[in-house]
Amino acid sequence: MASDKITTFTDGNFDTDVLQAATPVLVDFWAEWCGPCRALAPTMDALAGDYDGRVLIGKLNVDENPGITVKYMVRGIPTVMLFKGGEVVDQIVGVADKAEFQKVLDKHL
Amino acid sequence: MATLTKAVTIIGSGPAGLTAGLYSARANLNPLVIEGLEAGGQLMLTTAVDNFPGFADGIMGPDLMAAMRAQAERFGAEIIRGNVTAVDLSSRPFVITTGDDRIETQTLIVATGATAKLLGLPSERALMGHGVSTCATCDGFFFRDKPIAVIGGGDSALEEAIFLTRFASHVTLVHRRDTLRASKIMQDKAMANPKITFEWDTEVVEVLDPSRGAVNGVVLRNLKTEARKTLAVDGVFVAIGHTPNTGLFSGQLETDAGGYLLTHDGSRTSVEGVFACGDVQDHVYRQAITAAGSGCMAALDAERYLESIHPPPTTSSPS
Incomplete structure (x- = not known):
């Protein structure tokens, strides 16, 4: 993905990088073969720029990281x-526009 | 917020929108295509498309859309990401607002398509992304060796059911009637598939179990006998039809009882200078090829309308 502000999360680093992070963390569960996921990528890039330093934004490939995918019961x-603080406080399922993500993020900042 | 001025603006980037973009670009109208959230439209959620003429061996839906997009861009269509948040058709030029831009346009081509319908159950909404899905190609992967249910009886329901047998241990097709609406060829394929069984005359009354945070079953009701039973499944794919995406135009463009935009004399809507094409105005055919064809019609109608309000200089003809 284009932006270098997007972190890559894995089964291996999820505990330290997401659950123990000092800031809120937005995790995009995605896969190569998912068309709508690709459509969402530019929105994630833009958010990563806008919220730099305030929210950590990254992606988790569900193909390569079954542990976390199953743990959070992601099936779509x-x-x-x-x-x-290590807990899921909100979620958005499916493609949404930037304004919808901003609303969710601003609510929790 | 930047303001753009356009002769032709197209909302939507499925086969209808991109074909309208191609034709208006080739007419030197420098059209703007606003992609919308579901860029590429419903074909982005499909696999092989075997009924688009010209592709004798079939083509993948996303590949077909990438080719349509490239073809429209080759002739100068400007395609932008973004989602339209408001449309004002009460004055001219028409005003379109997206998250980042304000667009003033002399003509508008509406190609916003249709979105998958849901059952409307609170438990269904609560479990979206956790077992409830409207996209088999996106989410089939999560149900390897697991039982699932597909709801619906049309071509898309059967296509999803057949596709999902690649992953699922078993697919139960739940349909409200005792016959399928789907085409004969799809019915034959589904009936012949050993992994697919049918629950006829049956509707879903509840998706289980929101308190667990994931799907583990559906409660079914037989419409003839009123008998209820629970079917243990890990996933529910809803394929019960589509709703036209007309929210932006409510109170501004005339629709039929089902909410589809009404067109007359080709692609003209109830507001002069606004044209509609594709699934947003078609609940009958709903094919990629008919959407593309109607996109072409809308572009030609828009071009003629622009000529009628700004006649080209008549240098060669005697006055």
Whole structure:
């Protein structure tokens, strides 16, 4: 993905990078073969720029990371979850526009 | 917020919108195509398309849309990401607002398509992304060796059911009637598939179990006998038809009882200078090829309308 502000989350780093993070973390569950996930990518890039330093934004590939995918019972993508203090505090399922993500993020900042 | 001025603006980027873009670009009208949230439209959610003429061996839906997009861009159509948040057809030029831009346009081509309908159950909404889906190609992967249900009886329901047998251990097709609306060829394929069984005359009254945070079953009701039973499934794919995306135009463009935009004399809507094409105005055919054809009609109608309000200089003809 284009933006270098997008972090890559995995089964291996999820505990330290997401659950123990100091800031809220937005996790985009996605896969290569998912057309709507690709449509969502530019929105994630834009949010990563706008919320730089305030919210950590990254993606988790469901193909490569079954552990976290199963743990959070993700059975549809794109699903975007907002974590705060190690807990899921909000989620958006399916493609949504930037304004909808801003509303969710601003509510929890 | 930037303001753009356009002769032709197209909302939607499925086969209708991109064909309208192609034709208006080739007419030197420098059209603007606003993609919308579901860029590429419903074909982005499909696999092989075997009924689009010219592709003897079939083509993948997303590949067909990428080719249509490239073809429209080749002739100068400007395609932007973004989602239209408001449309004002009460004055001229028409005003269109997206998250980032304000667009003033002399003509508008509406190609906003249709979106999958849901059952309307609170439990269904609560479990979206956790077992409830409207996109088999997106979410089939999550149900490897698991039982699932597909709701519906049309071509898309059967196509999803057949596709999902690649992953699922078993697919139960739940349909309200005792016959299918789907085409004969799809019915034959589904009936012959050993992984698919049918629940006829049956509706879903509840998706289980929101308190668990994931689907583990559906409660079914037989419409003839009133008998209820629970079917254990890990996923529910809803394929019960579509609703036209006309929210932006409510109170501004005339629709039929089902909410589809009404057109007359080709692609003309109830407001002069506004044209409609594709699934937003068609609940009968709903094919990629008919959407593309109606997109072509809308572009030609818009071009003629622009000529009628700004006649080209008549240098060669005697006055």
